[in-house]
Amino acid sequence: MSLLKINDDICVLCKRCISACPYSALIMDDGKVRLIPDKCQMCGVCVTSCPVKAISFDLPKASGNTVNLDDYSGVWVFGEMENGELNPVVYELVGKGRELARRLRTELEVVVFSDSFDRTQLTDYDIDAVLFVKDQALSAFNEEVFANTLSWLVGIYKPEVILCGATAIGRSFLPRVATTCHTGLTADCTSLSIDDNRQLVQTRPAFGGNIMAEILCPENRPQMATVRSRVFPPAEKIPGKEFELTELILPERFAQTSAKRISYTPEEKRTSSIADAEIIISGGRGIGGREGFKLLEAAAEKIGAAVGASRAAVDLGWYPYSHQIGQTGKTVNPKIYIACGISGAVQHRIGISSADTIIAINSDPEAPICGYADYVVIGDWKQIITNLEQIISEQTA
Numbered sequence: 049m050s051l052l053k054i055n056d057d058i059c060v061l062c063k064r065c066i067s068a069c070p071y072s073a074l075i076m077d078d079g080k081v082r083l084i085p086d087k088c089q090m091c092g093v094c095v096t097s098c099p100v101k102a103i104s105f106d107l108p109k110a111s112g113n114t115v116n117l118d119d120y121s122g123v124w125v126f127g128e129m130e131n132g133e134l135n136p137v138v139y140e141l142v143g144k145g146r147e148l149a150r151r152l153r154t155e156l157e158v159v160v161f162s163d164s165f166d167r168t169q170l171t172d173y174d175i176d177a178v179l180f181v182k183d184q185a186l187s188a189f190n191e192e193v194f195a196n197t198l199s200w201l202v203g204i205y206k207p208e209v210i211l212c213g214a215t216a217i218g219r220s221f222l223p224r225v226a227t228t229c230h231t232g233l234t235a236d237c238t239s240l241s242i243d244d245n246r247q248l249v250q251t252r253p254a255f256g257g258n259i260m261a262e263i264l265c266p267e268n269r270p271q272m273a274t275v276r277s278r279v280f281p282p283a284e285k286i287p288g289k290e291f292e293l294t295e296l297i298l299p300e301r302f303a304q305t306s307a308k309r310i311s312y313t314p315e316e317k318r319t320s321s322i323a324d325a326e327i328i329i330s331g332g333r334g335i336g337g338r339e340g341f342k343l344l345e346a347a348a349e350k351i352g353a354a355v356g357a358s359r360a361a362v363d364l365g366w367y368p369y370s371h372q373i374g375q376t377g378k379t380v381n382p383k384i385y386i387a388c389g390i391s392g393a394v395q396h397r398i399g400i401s402s403a404d405t406i407i408a409i410n411s412d413p414e415a416p417i418c419g420y421a422d423y424v425v426i427g428d429w430k431q432i433i434t435n436l437e438q439i440i441s442e443q444t445a
């Protein structure tokens with residue numbers, strides 16, 4: 049259902065909205081601009097193209113959930129733990145969180161859920177406080193319990209902003225928190241800033257990466273966003289910086305859960321992690337199959353690289369999902385990214401835009417990756433990689 053409103057009294061029939069609409073959802077009918085609701089995707093292009101502001105969003109107000117925005121203050125970073133250690137994305141969010149907190153003239157706090165926490169992990173970081181909820185029920189991730197716990201804290205402390213890594217954990221429990229707190233959540237933000245009205249501007253790719261959307265949460269709090277790892281640089285340490293640690297006990301009712309943990313199987317990782325690699329050699333559909341990836345692994349070992357994959361290769365079952373790069377995989381920022389048999393669809397490019405140097409190996413000079421890469425080698429990937437290996441072996445012999 050479309051929620052656009054056209055005010056015929058204001059409309060000057062300039063038809064700019066009709067030409068601007070990418071979905072042909074606006075037409076002239078009986079001397080008036082009319083909307084075809086089934087075609088409208090609510091992209092808002094018509095709203096911004098109208099010179100007289102005759103088109104607006106007609107969004108229903110959230111009933112009974114009005115909040116006093118002034119009651120909320122503070123920027124929180126969710127301190128996700130992985131085997132007793134803070135996930136590296138937490139340090140990246142601390143850096144960005146400090147910038148936002150400074151602009152809002154408020155405090156930056158890290159919230160940790162676990163059965164134990166070593167505070168030295170945050171020593172010398174520029175944070176004001178750590179809220180540590182200690183409970184055995186929080187020793188391993190449980191979506192229900194984590195969501196209950198964070199929603200409980202939001203009710204007590206009323207933070208203005210919550211940032212969380214767009215990890216498997218963040219992605220799974222934050223939507224529950226947003227629903228419970230009657231607020232919004234923007235996933236996979238690539239940029240965050242504060243506007244002149246103290247609102248968190250949450251930027252993320254939309255419509256298959258073709259536009260960057262700036263999303264606001266004007267009427268509800270907290271403003272919640274997830275961010276993938278390596279989108280922001282890690283926070284710098286400030287030697288001697290101290291923070292206040294508050295330890296809280298989880299009320300028993302929040303530890304109740306209908307889920308039971310039966311076993312834990314670590315994610316399959318074939319080569320070193322693509323998240324930290326300085327060189328990544330990736331394969332796509334053009335690699336031709338699992339055997340192709342074995343050759344890539346051998347080459348990666350020789351040049352000290354990690355192996356990545358396009359979604360097409362992962363969907364075909366040629367390589368594990370934990371190595372997928374792109375919009376629905378991981379964002380990477382290696383010094384060198386070598387794309388073998390990858391066409392370079394926009395959803396893949398989103399994941400490699402921070403790579404220092406991109407080398408494309410492709411048999412098709414017209415493939416989009418060839419227009420995007422810093423260096424392009426045209427030809428069969430197998431032959432080129434074999435030649436590369438040989439050159440490296442000769443030089444290191």
Ligand SMILES: Cc1cc2nc3c(=O)[nH]c(=O)nc-3n(C[C@H](O)[C@H](O)[C@H](O)COP(=O)(O)OP(=O)(O)OC[C@H]3O[C@@H](n4cnc5c(N)ncnc54)[C@H](O)[C@@H]3O)c2cc1C
Binds near residue numbers: 359388396
């Ligand atoms: C919502 C959404 C999310 C998505 N998320 C992701 C994502 O996270 N990551 C991702 O990668 N994709 C993602 N995709 C899919 C994306 O649109 C592409 O379909 C995908 O990236 C294509 O993978 P590919 O380049 O391996 O395959 P193809 O597009 O089929 O390209 C294969 C390439 O190999 C080349 N080639 C063939 N043979 C050889 C050879 N012998 N030597 C050298 N080159 C050769 C061809 O010229 C071609 O350029 C997403 C799509 C959608 C709609």
